[in-house]
Amino acid sequence: MISNRDESKRRLTASGIKPTFQRAVILEAVRGKNGHPAIRDLHARLLRDVPTLSKTTLYSTLELFARKGLVKPLFIDPAEVRYDGVAEPHHHFYCTACRRILDIDIACSTGRAGRIHGHQVDEVHGYFKGLCRDCLAGGRLSRAANVSIHNSPRRKPHA
Ligand SMILES: [Zn+2]
Ligand SMILES: [Zn+2]
Structure with missing residues (x-):
């Protein structure tokens, strides 16, 4: 069975993004359960896997994913941008x-x-x-x- 991590790497490669460990972990987290996370929550969750991850890096990675159509920013929450791992x-x-x-x-x-x-x-x-x-x-x-x-x-x- 293909793991979520491998699936994330496959999606990154298919979108022309170099599938680094960090990017795969980020994409996996956006697409995982507790979907549509805000940066703040996502960052807190990801620190367990990537303790060195800065919010700035997370933000620019999500921007890259959005440009490549892998994630979709949602403006439904009046407080903060949320990210959807299902871009359709x-x-x-x-x-x-x-x-x-x-x-x-x-x-x-x-x-x-x-x-x-x-x-x-x-x-x-x-x-x-x-x-x-x-x-x-x-x-x-x-x-x-x-x-x-x-x-x-x-x-x-x-x-
Ligand atoms: Zn409720
Ligand atoms: Zn959604």
């Missing part, structure tokens, strides 16, 4: 209580790659915000006074 466009649910970002596997009926009002659409991203089912079940509602589910205003095709 898909929808997200952001929990305003626990701040997790979850992938939502639905097809958008109004906007898909093609043309809208004469504009060429290359990517469609839907952002939903509210309380995740774990927070709803666990009663961790203290931070979540405003419960709303809506698409990002930037992506309303009828606006």
Whole structure:
């Protein structure tokens, strides 16, 4: 069975990036469970494997990955940029209580790659915000006074 580390190296090579140990570990961490990490959390997690890793290096490595289409920066969390190890466009649910970002596997009926009002659409991203089912079940509602589910205003095709 191919390991996640080997898979990360394979993806790096396929994208024309030299597959160093450090890069493979970083890519593996972005793609791993607890997905959509912020730099801060990712850095803390990675220090166990790469104790010498600086935040600056991590940032520039993620920038490189983003340029090569290996990761996607997400601007759904008002506090910080989050990184997605699945670069293909898909929808997200952001929990305003626990701040997790979850992938939502639905097809958008109004906007898909093609043309809208004469504009060429290359990517469609839907952002939903509210309380995740774990927070709803666990009663961790203290931070979540405003419960709303809506698409990002930037992506309303009828606006
Ligand atoms: Zn939650
Ligand atoms: Zn995602």
